[in-house]
Structures are given as structure tokens and as C-alpha cells.
Amino acid sequence: MLKFDFTNKVVxxxxxxxxxxxxxxxxxxxxxxxxIINYKSxxxxxxxxxxxxxxxxxxxxxxxxxxAEEVRRMINKIVEEYGRIDVVVNNAGVSEQHPVxxxxxxxxxxxWEKIIKTNLIGPSNVCYCAAQYMILQKSGRxxxxxxxxxxxxxxxxxxxxxxxxxxxxxxxxxxxxxxxHNIFVGVVxxxxxxxxxxxxxxxxxxxxxxxxxxxxxxxxxxxxxxxxVLFLASEGTEYMTGTIIDVNGASYLR
Numbered sequence: 001m002l003k004f005d006f007t008n009k010v011v012x013x014x015x016x017x018x019x020x021x022x023x024x025x026x027x028x029x030x031x032x033x034x035x036i037i038n039y040k041s042x043x044x045x046x047x048x049x050x051x052x053x054x055x056x057x058x059x060x061x062x063x064x065x066x067x068a069e070e071v072r073r074m075i076n077k078i079v080e081e082y083g084r085i086d087v088v089v090n091n092a093g094v095s096e097q098h099p100v101x102x103x104x105x106x107x108x109x110x111x112w113e114k115i116i117k118t119n120l121i122g123p124s125n126v127c128y129c130a131a132q133y134m135i136l137q138k139s140g141r142x143x144x145x146x147x148x149x150x151x152x153x154x155x156x157x158x159x160x161x162x163x164x165x166x167x168x169x170x171x172x173x174x175x176x177x178x179x180x181h182n183i184f185v186g187v188v189x190x191x192x193x194x195x196x197x198x199x200x201x202x203x204x205x206x207x208x209x210x211x212x213x214x215x216x217x218x219x220x221x222x223x224x225x226x227x228x229v230l231f232l233a234s235e236g237t238e239y240m241t242g243t244i245i246d247v248n249g250a251s252y253l254r
Contacts, residue, residue, distance in 0.1 A: 004230045007032035010082040011233075012075075014038040014065060014126060015092030017046035019195035020145070023222035024089055024229050029053035031230065036078055038092065040064050057082075065092055065122030075129035084137055087233045088130045090123035090144045090167075095160045112159040119163035124170055127185075131178060140183040141233045144171045145225070148191040148248045164189070168244055175242035184241040186232035191248030192219040214249030 004027070011028045015021040016037035026049070029035045035053060037060040039046040046060045059081065063074040078085050098111035127142055134140030147164040154161035168187055175185040192198060192210050202210065202219070211218050228245045231237060246252070 002227050002231070004031040004234055006087070006230075006233070009033045009086040010036070010078065010084055011087040011089065012036045012038060012078060012085060012126075012130070013089045013091055014123075015040075016089075017042045017049050017060075019197055020190070020193055020222045020225050021089075021091040022049045022052075024091060024226045025049055026053055027223070027226040027230055028087070028233075029056055029058060033087070034058060034082060036061055038063055038065075038074065040092070065126065066117050068125050071122065071125040072129050075126070075133070079133050085130055085133050086139070087141045087143070088126060089229055089233070090126055090142070092118070092122065093145070093163075094118045095157050097156050098159065099156045100158065115157075115159040115163050116166075119160065120166045120170070123167060127170070127174060131174070131181075131183060134178075134183045135181045138182050140178075140181075142171070142174065142178075142183065142185045143229050143232050144168075144185070144187050145229070146171075146187050146189040146244065148189055148246065148252050150189060151254050152252045171244075172242045179241055184232075184238050186237070186240060186242070187244040188225060188228045188232065189244055189246050189248070190220055190225045191246075191251050193225055194219055194221055213251040216249045218249065220247055220249060 006028055011033040013021050013025045016025040017039040025035050025037050034057040037046055037049050050060050061074050063070040096111055144167050146167050149161040150164035150168050171185050171187045225247050228247050
């Protein structure tokens with residue numbers, strides 16, 4: 001088992017109530033961090049996650065990342081509560097099917113607007129607001145959770161693939177601009193992961209076909225994605241700023 005030390009570090013995990021975000025939050029808490037679990041509307045699961053990392057100086061904060069003002073208030077609240085913000089993990093995201101050959105034009109527009117706003121503009125605002133404090137404290141880590149689809153392509157969800165490709169490009173641009181301030185930016189790009197959200201897809205013949213994409217014959221466990229996030233957030237990885245770590249079991253190599 002990998003060992004990490006984030007004693008007394010203040011860590012924000014967006015979309016931290018379920019799935020990979022929950023495991024990331026739990027992993028930081030086990031490593032000694034003060035964890036802020038951001039959620040949009042799923043108060044019940046956010047509370048479950050908060051209970052799972054008790055005891056500790058952890059809190060949950062509701063904020064819709066589509067709303068720039070709610071993002072600003074969330075970051076300000078964290079700094080008011082803890083006095084600083086050390087690590088930001090942009091994990092929240094949405095996806096929905098919208099194949100170009102089967103989707104009505106208005107539905108196509110809606111899908112692009114919703115997905116780009118949540119998966120790219122929202123994280124960009126989180127990065128901006130957190131960076132203002134990180135610049136003042138002369139330290140910080142930003143880890144953005146992307147996707148294999150940014151490279152492999154998403155024929156049934158082109159806006160999702162585009163949003164994650166944009167997230168990669170934004171992260172590397174921020175790595176360049178923030179490095180002089182001792183702020184380091186990384187990306188973790190998983191393929192399929194064993195989560196509740198993926199369960200409808202990962203059934204029967206579909207699961208067999210998806211497992212076969214990797215020479216390991218399986219998909220990622222949430223903890224494997226969390227380990228990559230914590231690794232990039234750790235001291236000693238500063239020279240890896242701008243890095244994108246693939247966590248896809250060699251199902252797609254670039």
C-alpha cells in the first residue's frame with residue numbers, strides 16, 4: 001500500500017460525495033489532511049462521505065460549480081475556516097450521450113453547453129479562485145481529473161471528450177504560469193473505473209468487452225485513481241508539474 005503524508009494540509013475535493021471523489025477524499029483524510037467535500041446537490045451521500053472520514057477537521061460545502069459566484073464563495077469560505085488552501089482536486093464532472101447522427105440540434109446544443117460549463121469552465125473558476133490564495137501563500141497543488149476520452153475520442157459523447165481535452169490544455173497552461181509562484185499543476189486521466197455511475201454500462205457483455213480493452217483484463221479501481229491524485233499532490237513531485245498521468249491499464253497508449 002502506498003504511504004502518503006498530508007498532515008494538516010487543507011484539501012478541497014470537488015464532486016467528493018460519491019465514486020472516485022469519495023475515495024480521493026477518504027485517502028487524503030487517512031493521510032492526515034483536513035478535507036473539504038464539495039457537492040452540488042447530493043447532501044445525503046456527502047454526509048455519508050463526511051462520516052466515513054470522521055474524526056478530523058473535515059467539512060462539506062455545497063456549491064454548484066456551474067455558478068462562478070458560488071465557486072468564489074466556496075473558496076473564500078475554505079480560507080476563512082482554515083486560513084489557507086493547500087490542494088485542490090477538480091474531480092466533479094458530468095457526461096451524457098449525444099451522438100451526432102442521432103441527436104436533435106437543440107439537444108446537441110444543450111449537451112455541449114452543460115458539459116463544457118461543468119467540466120471545463122467550472123474547474124477553471126475553481127483553479128482561478130484557489131490560485132489567488134495560493135499565490136499569496138507561495139505554495140499549492142492543483143490536480144485536475146481528466147479522462148482517457150480526451151485522447152481516444154468519445155464518439156457518443158463528443159462534448160465530454162472535448163471538455164477533458166480542454167481541461168488538459170488548461171492544466172498545462174496553468175502549470176507554466178503558476179510554477180514561479182511555487183504552485184504545481186497535474187492531471188490524472190482515467191479510463192473506465194468501478195463506480196456506481198458506471199454500473200449501468202459495466203454489465204454483461206459490455207463489461208467483458210470493456211475489460212478486454214486492457215491487457216490486465218479489468219478496469220480501474222477507484223483507489224488506483226486516488227493514488228495517482230495523491231502522488232501528484234505530494235512533496236517531491238514538483239518537477240512533474242504539467243504532467244498527465246494515464247490510469248487506463250494500457251487500454252490506450254499515446
